[in-house]
Amino acid sequence: MEFQCDPTSRVPIYRQLMDQVRRAVARGRLQPGARLPSVRVLSRELVVNPNTVARAYVEMEREGVLNTRQGLGVFVAEPQAELSAAVRRERLAAAIDCFLTEAVHLGLSADEVLSAVARQIHNFQFVAAASTDH
Amino acid sequence: MEFQCDPTSRVPIYRQLMDQVRRAVARGRLQPGARLPSVRVLSRELVVNPNTVARAYVEMEREGVLNTRQGLGVFVAEPQAELSAAVRRERLAAAIDCFLTEAVHLGLSADEVLSAVARQIHNFQFVAAASTDH
Amino acid sequence: MEFQCDPTSRVPIYRQLMDQVRRAVARGRLQPGARLPSVRVLSRELVVNPNTVARAYVEMEREGVLNTRQGLGVFVAEPQAELSAAVRRERLAAAIDCFLTEAVHLGLSADEVLSAVARQIHNFQFVAAASTDH
Amino acid sequence: MEFQCDPTSRVPIYRQLMDQVRRAVARGRLQPGARLPSVRVLSRELVVNPNTVARAYVEMEREGVLNTRQGLGVFVAEPQAELSAAVRRERLAAAIDCFLTEAVHLGLSADEVLSAVARQIHNFQFVAAASTDH
DNA sequence: GTGGTCTAGACCACT
DNA sequence: GTGGTCTAGACCACC
Incomplete structure (x- = not known):
């Protein structure tokens, strides 16, 4: 690294x-x-x-x-999600809002954005299962 | 406002x-x-x-x-795309990288992320056509 | 101060x-x-x-x-309890364990300890109501 | 053990x-x-x-x-109280202060704290008699 | 004025 | 060897 x-x-x-x-x-x-x-x-x-x-x-x-x-x-560290599902969804929504705002100001189209996300998401190691509430 | x-x-x-x-x-x-x-x-x-x-x-x-x-x-101001398509794509990729990194650390699954993006994208006013280079 | x-x-x-x-x-x-x-x-x-x-x-x-x-x-800051009630109780139990261990090693009796706690607790501003789970 | x-x-x-x-x-x-x-x-x-x-x-x-x-x-070792009663009380008071400060910041109520102490104290082997000075 | 960041370099605690 | 704490003093960002 x-x-x-x-x-x-x-x-x-x-x-x-x-x-x-x-x-x-x-x-x-x-x-x-x-x-x-x-x-x-x-x-x-x-x-x-x-x-x-x-x-x-x-x-x-x-x-x-x-x-x-x-x-x-x-x-x-081992991955560990300490935050509640509610907080996680809230933070995700904020991150998406921030990034979509940027994308609009860059003058891109919705299709371009969606396909770029779909393309790049494969480079990341997401957890397999959906997160469950607690 | x-x-x-x-x-x-x-x-x-x-x-x-x-x-x-x-x-x-x-x-x-x-x-x-x-x-x-x-x-x-x-x-x-x-x-x-x-x-x-x-x-x-x-x-x-x-x-x-x-x-x-x-x-x-x-x-x-009126929207104006000053940047070249190459620069715009680069910035978009950086923004997506940043946001996906955050999403992984929140412990979310790829499906959750994709569906959240698809949901929230309707709130934004993207340009209709694909952006062309200049 | x-x-x-x-x-x-x-x-x-x-x-x-x-x-x-x-x-x-x-x-x-x-x-x-x-x-x-x-x-x-x-x-x-x-x-x-x-x-x-x-x-x-x-x-x-x-x-x-x-x-x-x-x-x-x-x-x-304004007081704010971000932690779940379960975590709070757990931390309280750990703090009490730690303090009782100390008290035993000091050679005090249980009565002395209880009365000292009862005496000192009035100096602190606890929340009025019992904390509720969430 | x-x-x-x-x-x-x-x-x-x-x-x-x-x-x-x-x-x-x-x-x-x-x-x-x-x-x-x-x-x-x-x-x-x-x-x-x-x-x-x-x-x-x-x-x-x-x-x-x-x-x-x-x-x-x-x-x-055999238990031994080397310290004077004054020092012991002082150390006890310090330990209680520390632990009550923690409890307040956890957002607990005084009742919760007192009952938790009363509950946990039975797990410890305190000396029977009150300690006397020497 | 405020806090935030960074450097250079010392000394200590832990394994 | 490792990280943790502290000092001295610089420069920057925010209000």
């Missing part, structure tokens, strides 16, 4: 790292249990401050995407 | 305003030529610094979403 | 600050809506790095204890 | 072990004189570094919870 970051971007570096890890996990390129590069190694590789890498890791741990095992390193 | 803002949110207020206007335009609730409330009026209504409202308007004008006519007010 | 911290303690400074704020909120000494000292002011007052204060504030915001309003400062 | 540890938890493994032993002693599940598994055995069982187990044992010996008899093993 190769990481990159662009220090000139307006999105914070720690956010760029989070996005990359989250995407790699969502695509199945990082499997649960996989070990991420250590804070020091990655910070050296990206020529970035160790604190910045650490921050990305800490935030993802809080989100439940990563686990850190003391003295051993940082690992991809 | 009612505007709201949540000062406790992590997203900047000027951004919240932009999101609302862009969404209303994308849904057809604000038609091209529609007049927006003046900076002064809106800032009083939302109990927000006038500079904050002004910033939102300025940024949207830069994006081509709004037009300011001196002395008359701020208006929704 | 006076804050203090002991840099020689083994508990991290940011944790000490969190404990003080959480306790003051729980006792009603800090009411919802109250403004906390700014990061810079408090860090100067405690002779502590601003980052350390900021960290305490950020973590409490994530917990829902504080809200930060951009450019205005940090405020005590 | 079964021990467990969760390497993904934020609490250090040696602390997790200490907590388990202290709790088992407080509940009377480990009686004074009972022998604990050797460092070597326990570390193999938990798939943990022997140093980690050793550290837990050493710290508990320092606290007076365990006794190491060279060549024989590690044993639960």
Whole structure:
């Protein structure tokens, strides 16, 4: 797994790292249990401050995407849906709203959008079954 | 058109305003030529610094979403596709990637996502024809 | 509201600050809506790095204890129980277990413990009604 | 007596072990004189570094919870109240404060807390008589 | 003015 | 070796 970051971007570096890890996990390129590069190694590789890498890791741990095992390193967590189905649907709706707004402003047609979604969805590792309420 | 803002949110207020206007335009609730409330009026209504409202308007004008006519007010601009089809597709792909990553982490299934998109897309006013390159 | 911290303690400074704020909120000494000292002011007052204060504030915001309003400062949040009743009961049971274990090792009697709890509970502002499940 | 540890938890493994032993002693599940598994055995069982187990044992010996008899093993110590009643009451008050703060933030009512304490206290083996000063 | 991000580099705790 | 905490001080974004 190769990481990159662009220090000139307006999105914070720690956010760029989070996005990359989250995407790699969502695509199945990082499997649960996989070990991420250590804070020091990655910070050296990206020529970035160790604190910045650490921050990305800490935030993802809080989100439940990563686990850190003391003295051993940082690992991809087992998937776990802590949120209620209601909250999940709400967040999904918000994400879709946001993305469709963008699509309209790009001047695309509904067909183009739907087919692009259908095409890209195969790159992601969704859960097999429908989520059940609780 | 009612505007709201949540000062406790992590997203900047000027951004919240932009999101609302862009969404209303994308849904057809604000038609091209529609007049927006003046900076002064809106800032009083939302109990927000006038500079904050002004910033939102300025940024949207830069994006081509709004037009300011001196002395008359701020208006929704005619839709205009400045970008090449290649750039538009690229941006769309990025937006979809971002949104699908979120969906996977929410623990939803591919079917749920597709049906939610199909459902919500009717609320938006997409261009009729396929976009052509230029 | 006076804050203090002991840099020689083994508990991290940011944790000490969190404990003080959480306790003051729980006792009603800090009411919802109250403004906390700014990061810079408090860090100067405690002779502590601003980052350390900021960290305490950020973590409490994530917990829902504080809200930060951009450019205005940090405020005590309205109480809000996001967790399910089951989780809350579980956490309460864990906290009680932990505290009773401590009490036994201190060599106290059950009566002493119960009466001490009954005495101290009046200093705290509990919600009036019993929490309902959802 | 079964021990467990969760390497993904934020609490250090040696602390997790200490907590388990202290709790088992407080509940009377480990009686004074009972022998604990050797460092070597326990570390193999938990798939943990022997140093980690050793550290837990050493710290508990320092606290007076365990006794190491060279060549024989590690044993639960006789209860001993080294501290003055004043110190004990102070520590109890601190523990209660900490736990009530947590309870308020969980959004529970005072009644719920009191009844939960009353319920759980029966699982612990408190000293019979009131403690006297010395 | 406010908080948010980042760097450089130190020291400590855990395994 | 690993991550966690803290300091000093810079620069930026928001209101």
